[in-house]
Every structure is written in C-alpha cells, then in structure tokens.
Amino acid sequence: MTKAIAFSQYGGADVLHPIDIELPAPGPGQVLVAVRAVGVNPLDHKLRSGAMDGIFPVTFPAVPGYELSGVVEAVGAEVTGFEPGDEVFGAVMGGGYAERALVPADRLAPKPATLSWEQAASVPVAAETAERALDLLGVRAGHTLLVHGAAGGVGTLLLQFARARGITVVGTASEANHDHLRELGAIPVTYGEGLADRVKAAAPGGVDRVLDAAGQGGVLPLSVELAGGADRVLTIADVPGAQEHGVRFSGGAEGVEPYHARAYAAALALEEAGTLRLPLHRVLPLAEAAEAQRISEHGHLRGKIVLTV
The missing domain is CATH 3.40.50.720 (NAD(P)-binding Rossmann-like Domain)
Structure with a gap:
C-alpha cells in the first residue's frame, strides 16, 4: 500500500483527500519510483473539476499528477538503463500525487545532480x-x-x-x-x-x-x-x-508522437550549458495538494508549483 491524494467525485479543491492505494509490481516496460516531488499543472485542477470530462475521462478514485522526480525502487521486465537507487525524473500517466508511482520507462530520464528534486519535477510536462x-x-x-x-x-x-x-x-x-x-x-x-x-x-x-x-x-x-x-x-x-x-x-493525447525524449534532451542540454532556468512559483508538501491546486487555478504564476513527498 502507498499513501496518495485523490478525488472520488468532480468538484472544487476540497474534494481532494488522502487515500491508500495498492500498486502492483512494475510490469514490462514499467519502473516503480519512490516519489520525492511532483509537479502541479492546470490539467490537474481541470480534471478534478470535471471541465475535461469527455476529453480526458478519469476513473474514480483518481490520483492526479503527471510529472515527478524520485528514486527507482524496482524495474519491470524489458527495462534497460534504470536500476534501483537511480535518481530520475519523468512524466507519468496520472498517479503522481503519491509516495510511489508506476512510470513508463520511456518517459523517464536520469536526474542530474545539479537539479533539485523540485526543479526536476517541474521539467517533464x-x-x-x-x-x-x-x-x-x-x-x-x-x-x-x-x-x-x-x-x-x-x-x-x-x-x-x-x-x-x-x-x-x-x-x-x-x-x-x-x-x-x-x-x-x-x-x-x-x-x-x-x-x-x-x-x-x-x-x-x-x-x-x-x-x-x-x-x-x-x-x-x-x-x-x-x-x-x-x-x-x-x-x-x-x-x-x-x-x-x-x-x-493540442493536449498531448491526440495521437501525436510523444516528444518526451526530445524535450528532455533539450532541457538537459541547457542545464549542461549552465543556462537552464526553472523558477518555482511555490513549493508545498503533498498534504497541501488542495491549496496547490487553488493557487494553480488562480493563475498569474511565475514558473511551476511543486509538491514534495
């Protein structure tokens, strides 16, 4: 079992609540990540409110979160390039507001030591x-x-x-x-x-x-x-x-070829050159996910909102 933040009905930020979920062992092509930080995006509150119902359907209880950073705990069959203990960041297909998450290996990248957990979690989406x-x-x-x-x-x-x-x-x-x-x-x-x-x-x-x-x-x-x-x-x-x-x-789910590998490479090239800027608008603990989404809904952000686990 792993602790997470979920919503079991559409509504305001108050519908978010703690929940225990059971994660299976990583399957082929999957990586189990112990989450250290998770990015908060407009999609999170749009899904929670029901504004995207019919476009991005969810199954209740739904755990938001589409980008994270953390440490590899286990890898599934056919996964190469990652092993337990590796520090990584990447995109997840929901489920990021949690202590652990299953992530497709092809959506992950090694986290540079020069990036904090919070900065790395702000990159993927x-x-x-x-x-x-x-x-x-x-x-x-x-x-x-x-x-x-x-x-x-x-x-x-x-x-x-x-x-x-x-x-x-x-x-x-x-x-x-x-x-x-x-x-x-x-x-x-x-x-x-x-x-x-x-x-x-x-x-x-x-x-x-x-x-x-x-x-x-x-x-x-x-x-x-x-x-x-x-x-x-x-x-x-x-x-x-x-x-x-x-x-x-474009919302990234229209049959467009995924751009993750190219996007990560572009960001990491800037980081290696010492020019990457990743301002964080606000950093909050996972338990304050509702407040994070309220801030996101208000808009007028400079950089990303990130939750720490």
Missing part, C-alpha cells in the same frame, strides 16, 4: 508541451512567436527552447513578470485592452506564429488576426475557443 508546440506550429529560426501566458511553467521553458533555436518571442504577462520574461530572452507585453497595438509595436515585422498557453477569453480571434490565419495559431489551454475559431488544440 512543460518541456514536452514546449517541444510539441514549437514542432506543431512549425516555428523556426528567424520567426517571431507570440506566446500568451509566457511566464507560466510551459512558457518559461518554451522561451528558453525558442531562444536556443534563434526564434524571437513576444510574451504576454502581467507587469510584475516582465523582468522575468526579459531574463529569458523574450519581449514582454501586458495583456488586456490594447494588446494588438502593443504586440505590433514590439514586433514591427509582424508575428509568424502564436501559442496560447493561458486560455484567456478573447485572445484567439486576435491571435488569428495577428498571425494571418488560424492555421498559424495553436492553443494548449482553450478547447471551446479552438473549436469556435478554427484554431488547433
């Missing part, structure tokens, strides 16, 4: 999403990319991936996060009324692609106009808006 978004948008060196919600966990890594590839980024964020964006190599603009004019001033040559990582109402039609077509806009946060405005939505 943001890195995979950033790599996938850049690829699906077809953005390349010399392009100008507009990112809505650029100061969050995904935006923070995406800006670093983009800068390393010669992509100019204009990022929307609150005024308090503008210095943060500048440090990551982006041109910050404040969201809200008059955004189009501010973007045009920041990018006189126009924007080639737009990524919506915020899901704020009204930005998609404006983005289509700025980019010159719906096919140049991608949202990872607004399913209804995507349907309404003909914009592509």
